[in-house]
Amino acid sequence: MNTQSPNSWQPLLGGIVAALLVLIAFNSFVILNPGQAGVLSILGKAQDGVLLEGIHLRPPLVSNVDIYDLTVQKFEVPAESSTKDLQDLKASFAINFRLDPLQVVEIRRTQGTLQNIVAKIIAPQTQESFKIAAA
Known part of the structure; x- marks a missing residue:
């Protein structure tokens, strides 16, 4: 006989959803150090505008930032x-x-x-x- 309530999986599901949201939130930022520049590519297409040093937002899961060294x-x-x-x-x-x-x-x-x-x-x-x- 099963003594667990039918809603016992809800905390586990809530934890998984929260972990995914945190992962997506951290994947939404890119930090470029001094002497670096980045090119934002969304679904493989390079976007106009260079990302210079600092923190930048990017679309999670569908974008990539290629980082280039600007030092000599x-x-x-x-x-x-x-x-x-x-x-x-x-x-x-x-x-x-x-x-x-x-x-x-x-x-x-x-x-x-x-x-x-x-x-x-x-x-x-x-x-x-x-x-x-x-x-």
Whole structure:
């Protein structure tokens, strides 16, 4: 014989609902530290307007904030080339760069991540410039 009342599951259900509401509430905020910028994407679409340092609201569960480092980045690029008299040259360049905070949304749309910027723009341009200078 069952001696529990039929409403004994209601406190458990109330606790689960309260926990979900707290989880959604904490998922509604993003905090960006100094030297960071964020791009808000809702359902995969980057929204106009850069999120700069501070606390920002975002739609829970359907949004994502991509965070970019705005401080000076250092990237080392190895380069090889040959001179006119077929001498092999090897060099290593240290490239310092930083992202423009006003262009972060456009960078997110066209290049994606910081690693893509380094791999697709900075490294090839540095190697090409070294080859032109060595020739």
